[in-house]
Amino acid sequence: MTSHTHQTAPTQYVSAKGIQFAYRRFGKAGGVPLVFNIHFTGTMDHWDPLVTDGLAKDREVILFNNAGISSTSGEVPTSIEEMAANAAAFIKALGLSQVDVLGFSMGGLIAQELAITEPTLVRRVVLVGTGPRSGEGMSSLTPEAQQIFGATYKHPDDLWLDVFFTPSEKSQAAGREFLKRFRLRTEGRDPEANEKVAGAQLEALGKWGAPRDQPYEYLKALRQPTLVVNGQTDVIIYSVNSFILQQNIPDAHLILYPDSNHGSLYQYAEMFVQDVSRFLSQAHG
Amino acid sequence: MTSHTHQTAPTQYVSAKGIQFAYRRFGKAGGVPLVFNIHFTGTMDHWDPLVTDGLAKDREVILFNNAGISSTSGEVPTSIEEMAANAAAFIKALGLSQVDVLGFSMGGLIAQELAITEPTLVRRVVLVGTGPRSGEGMSSLTPEAQQIFGATYKHPDDLWLDVFFTPSEKSQAAGREFLKRFRLRTEGRDPEANEKVAGAQLEALGKWGAPRDQPYEYLKALRQPTLVVNGQTDVIIYSVNSFILQQNIPDAHLILYPDSNHGSLYQYAEMFVQDVSRFLSQAHG
Numbered sequence: 001m002t003s004h005t006h007q008t009a010p011t012q013y014v015s016a017k018g019i020q021f022a023y024r025r026f027g028k029a030g031g032v033p034l035v036f037n038i039h040f041t042g043t044m045d046h047w048d049p050l051v052t053d054g055l056a057k058d059r060e061v062i063l064f065n066n067a068g069i070s071s072t073s074g075e076v077p078t079s080i081e082e083m084a085a086n087a088a089a090f091i092k093a094l095g096l097s098q099v100d101v102l103g104f105s106m107g108g109l110i111a112q113e114l115a116i117t118e119p120t121l122v123r124r125v126v127l128v129g130t131g132p133r134s135g136e137g138m139s140s141l142t143p144e145a146q147q148i149f150g151a152t153y154k155h156p157d158d159l160w161l162d163v164f165f166t167p168s169e170k171s172q173a174a175g176r177e178f179l180k181r182f183r184l185r186t187e188g189r190d191p192e193a194n195e196k197v198a199g200a201q202l203e204a205l206g207k208w209g210a211p212r213d214q215p216y217e218y219l220k221a222l223r224q225p226t227l228v229v230n231g232q233t234d235v236i237i238y239s240v241n242s243f244i245l246q247q248n249i250p251d252a253h254l255i256l257y258p259d260s261n262h263g264s265l266y267q268y269a270e271m272f273v274q275d276v277s278r279f280l281s282q283a284h285g
Numbered sequence: 286m287t288s289h290t291h292q293t294a295p296t297q298y299v300s301a302k303g304i305q306f307a308y309r310r311f312g313k314a315g316g317v318p319l320v321f322n323i324h325f326t327g328t329m330d331h332w333d334p335l336v337t338d339g340l341a342k343d344r345e346v347i348l349f350n351n352a353g354i355s356s357t358s359g360e361v362p363t364s365i366e367e368m369a370a371n372a373a374a375f376i377k378a379l380g381l382s383q384v385d386v387l388g389f390s391m392g393g394l395i396a397q398e399l400a401i402t403e404p405t406l407v408r409r410v411v412l413v414g415t416g417p418r419s420g421e422g423m424s425s426l427t428p429e430a431q432q433i434f435g436a437t438y439k440h441p442d443d444l445w446l447d448v449f450f451t452p453s454e455k456s457q458a459a460g461r462e463f464l465k466r467f468r469l470r471t472e473g474r475d476p477e478a479n480e481k482v483a484g485a486q487l488e489a490l491g492k493w494g495a496p497r498d499q500p501y502e503y504l505k506a507l508r509q510p511t512l513v514v515n516g517q518t519d520v521i522i523y524s525v526n527s528f529i530l531q532q533n534i535p536d537a538h539l540i541l542y543p544d545s546n547h548g549s550l551y552q553y554a555e556m557f558v559q560d561v562s563r564f565l566s567q568a569h570g
Contacts, residue, residue: 254541
């Protein structure tokens, strides 16, 4: 009997498609596990323990690094489709036949693709701070994102105050609390993603965001019950993209939290855990 | 000690501005009461007891008929501004210095106007199935609304199955449950609104919805924490209007429920009660 948490769960490994996938698994076993898909250049350590431990109270949560990232071997592919295929291979290598998936930002693109290509493997979907193919402002980084990622920060972690939170006093205060939680795990942290990761991921994001005809048609094939969540004013992937996702996914529930940016799930961690738990616990169908 | 419910609360009367306002008041006293503003041609009996009684568990709820409607005397004004002024007079006549307001559809227009003109009287705002001034498709009834309100129904109540619910089997089943609840109160029901009501209300709706420059600017003055709720595909007041409201109200939280139309609060009555209760119970500020 172990009762690991975000801070103590050991990094484990499983092989699939010639890739050694690093993952951590903790929480209440016995139900449908929830697999987390992280954002651009993120690792398992980029999740907020208030979110992961909160959700682990009622279900098993699985964090992992996709191919080529941090403690996982292999190369980062240059398309979301290949990233999703790798994620599916990882999940199946764990011997799981049904999971829920949560994707944040770029991880939300992977989660969409996973849900569509693996309709029996994926039961329910949570899409946070993300958008559809050819979404508004998604053909390249938004001007705001270019400015934020191009700036220099005295403390490198402070980058996240601009990426995830609004300039309001309340949001920034929530951001500083998040940064403390973000560094709580001190032992066995993941190495940062190497310098090849960002380039490959940007190429994949560019292909996903490129303009195309009837860009949202593919969402009709996303048949799973889906919860779409974002902040009121996301400057990294504009909030309107969450509305577009919800309007085009057949069975989707939308939540936009007030006065919040790309990291609304960290700003409102407790409310987010409550909303996601309720959604995942609903009777199927 | 009384513990009235939606079914048993007696209709009471209070006078203001020469109008005899009919109202019902029940639930847990002692906190900030929640004042309900009903939709086009609606009376106190048009609320769903699952919603009103659900919210009454933790707070006092106040239903009322605005001027000229059903058991309330006077004339229906031909502007939302005058309707809101009448609602404010009613609330003050009850001796209340602070309330939360919930507005559904046309009631949501009144609630916005109330919040803006009475910033100290109104603490928090819940806007359901509604939209901003000059909202999309709001300069007249939508084509779908014209078709639905123009049709003939064998059982007149069945109109609400089309107004409030989607054509899906699940939504229609929820609709039939709603219609049972809608007729549960058998004693002391309100008389239906008379034949002059619809005309005056339509005139007010037309003025509100008319195109104007920078139509959403006025929402910056709505400073109260606001919860905006709607169905995924509202055909009476298009769902995009809920998104527009949330994007333009400074401190607003948006929820769009899946597979639901104008009456999402009735389709998901229990979830709606949970969401509204949590919102109203949050620490102020």
